[in-house]
Amino acid sequence: xxxxxxxxxxxxxxxxxxxxxxxxxxxxxxxxxxxxxxxxxxxxxxxxxxxxxxxxxxxxxxxxxxxxxxxxxxxxxxxxxxxxxxxxxxxxxxxxxxxxxxxxxxxxxxxxxxxxxxxxxxxxxxxxxxxxxxxxxxxxxxxxxxxxxxxxxxxxxxxxxxxxxxxxxxxxxxxxxxxxxxxxxxxxxxxxxxxxxxxxxxxxxxxxxxxxxxxxxxxxxxxxxxxxxxxxxxxxxxxxxxxxxxxxxxxxxxxxxxxxxxxxxxxxxxxxxxxxxxxxxxxxxxxxxxxxxxxxxxxxxxxxx
Numbered sequence: 001x002x003x004x005x006x007x008x009x010x011x012x013x014x015x016x017x018x019x020x021x022x023x024x025x026x027x028x029x030x031x032x033x034x035x036x037x038x039x040x041x042x043x044x045x046x047x048x049x050x051x052x053x054x055x056x057x058x059x060x061x062x063x064x065x066x067x068x069x070x071x072x073x074x075x076x077x078x079x080x081x082x083x084x085x086x087x088x089x090x091x092x093x094x095x096x097x098x099x100x101x102x103x104x105x106x107x108x109x110x111x112x113x114x115x116x117x118x119x120x121x122x123x124x125x126x127x128x129x130x131x132x133x134x135x136x137x138x139x140x141x142x143x144x145x146x147x148x149x150x151x152x153x154x155x156x157x158x159x160x161x162x163x164x165x166x167x168x169x170x171x172x173x174x175x176x177x178x179x180x181x182x183x184x185x186x187x188x189x190x191x192x193x194x195x196x197x198x199x200x201x202x203x204x205x206x207x208x209x210x211x212x213x214x215x216x217x218x219x220x221x222x223x224x225x226x227x228x229x230x231x232x233x234x235x236x237x238x239x240x241x242x243x244x245x246x247x248x249x250x251x252x253x254x255x256x257x258x259x260x261x262x263x264x265x266x267x268x269x270x271x272x273x274x275x276x277x278x279x280x281x282x283x284x285x286x287x288x289x290x291x292x293x294x295x296x297x298x299x300x301x302x303x304x305x
């Protein structure tokens with residue numbers, strides 16, 4: 001049974017819960033990484049940086065709101081069976097139509113900020129923005145919801161990793177750099193691991209609801225291996241890149257967070273059900289710290305090499 005929750009006294013508290021603020025550090029991780037790479041190349045435009053962060057946060061909130069309502073409408077969110085953090089639509093605190101309108105308003109605000117970014121970065125940024133909003137809506141909505149067909153991991157990896165890092169770097173510099181691919185991959189893998197925690201926890205409920213996530217398709221044991229690879233491979237990238245001469249050795253500073261990553265992998269293999277919920281926030285924080293430490297490592301290379 002889902003623990004009984006008392007309805008917040010303020011409607012703003014309900015919307016804040018629907019926005020899922022604990023997911024926001026992961027939403028800005030790719031932007032932080034991209035800004036670090038830009039700084040390493042001697043470029044930094046504060047106004048563009050702030051606008052990029054705001055757009056990333058708004059897109060994440062929009063995804064969260066749309067997912068809250070759409071999962072309920074598709075029958076994948078039943079309050080009596082839910083194992084994850086509370087969803088306001090399933091609890092009956094807001095009707096799904098209202099939450100969906102909130103999602104579109106949030107996407108609209110992201111688009112308004114995006115107009116400035118398009119003015120700065122041109123057609124490539126316009127293409128990224130349109131694709132991001134459409135994919136965010138299609139994550140759990142539309143005729144072919146990505147999350148319901150085992151494609152959620154691909155969406156999360158691409159847009160929160162390589163696209164976020166490359167787009168941010170391009171907005172700052174007007175160019176791209178091979179480092180973008182390396183760091184975008186590392187950040188994207190770790191943020192994808194957040195989704196895996198969610199899907200692994202909900203595996204049985206999703207199976208009953210006909211939600212064919214990758215965890216449902218692979219089963220528990222293979223999902224544990226998937227999670228371990230997503231969390232640990234990013235820590236191998238600085239070593240591989242350094243040995244190949246493709247990335248600076250200062251990127252190895254990211255290994256300071258490796259003990260936390262190893263703890264996370266071990267805990268993931270031991271826990272089930274609601275016991276996995278604390279790991280959601282922990283994985284998000286790990287992705288953020290990975291991005292921040294990576295940014296510092298690449299910036300340090302400007303003075304060390």
